[in-house]
Amino acid sequence: MVAETYAERKDQILNALIDRRGLQYLTDVAAKVLKNPIFIQDVSGKILAKSQSKGHHEIWEALFTNGSPGLDKSVISENSVAMQMMIQQNTPVLGQFSQSQFVFLGCGVRDKDGVVAFVTIIEKESFNDDDSSLLVIICKSVLFELLYYERTAMQTIPYFSLLKDIIEATATSSVIRERRRSLHLDFPESMRLLGIKISDKNNSISLFFLREMLLTAMPSCYCIIYDGSLIIIISEKYVNRSLLDKVEKLFCNYEIRIGVSSRFTDILEIKNAFQEMQAIQSVYQKLNLEKSLTFYEDILLYHFMELASKEYDLNRFCLPILKKIEEYDNQNKTLLKNSLEAYLESGRNIQKAADRLYMHKNTLYYRLKRVEELFNLDLSDENLCFNLQFSLRMKRMAR
DSSP states (O other), X not given: OOOOOHHHHHHHHHHHHHTTOOHHHHHHHHHHHHTSOEEEEETTSOEEEEOOOTTHHHHHHHHEETXXXXXXXXXXXXXXXXXXXXXXOSSOEEEEOTTSSOEEEEEEEEETTEEEEEEEEEOSSOOOTTXXXXXXXXXXXXXXXXXXXHHHHGGGSTTXXXXXXXXXXXXXXXXXXXXXXXXXXXXXXXXXXXXXXXXXXXXXXXHHHHHHHHHHHOTTSEEEEETTEEEEEEEGGGOSHHHHHHHHHHTTTSXXXXXXXXXXXXXXGHHHHHHHHHHHHHHHHHHTOSOSEEEHHHHHHHHHHHHHHTTSOGGGGSOHXXXXXXXXXXXXXXXXXXXHHHHHHTTTOHHHHHHHHTSOHXXXXXXXXXXXXXXXXXXXOHHHHHHHHHHHHHHHHHO
């Protein structure tokens, strides 16, 4: 039997992509071409496909635990040197599983300089010189297949276009209601919208597979991918600390921001709820908030300020006394304004504010008395404290 040339083997892989028969078919063809088992895994650890040729099943049983690679055996362990190499470089990596006799050849599937998946070939038959080059071609083919799948995946979800039309206001309310009836969608009587934004640092993450992971953990919700975020509709009765902890734990390996809209009762209000999500993300970035979870009610005033800032300079509405305090701080190298802000943002609780500033409460008490004496202020005046706090928040937004 005449050995196949490199060009012939390459063409078989590309033809499998052109046939557009899915990732599993592409994986099986690639395994046949390379004469070795192949598995593809996304960055979250989910197996996307593994070759099904004769003799491969025994290898998967040895390597995988409950359908996923065992972290003590797999190249995909987060602490694996091989994994780090596959993330950092564009060329295939040769290595061996830590607790297995199998040698592997692995490579990252890259999209816009970020890794979205890994392709790993197990050496059952000896690798040859062409395998590394062919693996790069397989990775590029996998990328095209994933991009194609991601682009069309949302369209297969019955309610995706309905929610999209509500958010974008591209259909009338009567049309929306009729489509909802025809789809037999039963939305909760009282709902909230959760928006999960993945940091740009995690641009290698496949949102579609994160959605699948989320629905497995939270089956009683509707979830779509829109505007680069996971948008979730869930009953108000389930929005509690336990559920939010569960969501944060689910995405603990990623840098995320979670926004929770105010309550609404009509599905047509999703547009407003989505705008609240956008406001949360915008305020989060402007104020550089540390917490990953934010309720719209907590940033409502900031949203108001943000809208006002499009027409007016927010500094116009700040109490003039703050400028004098800032000037005093600059001239005397003091931190009276910071102390005052911490005190007001801590509910005027000196102990909490002192802890926030990492200082003794007596030191903070002294600073606040200095503010009162130097600028003729009475910090027991409720109205004054409200206006000071509101002005300080506007200054933060103006910055």
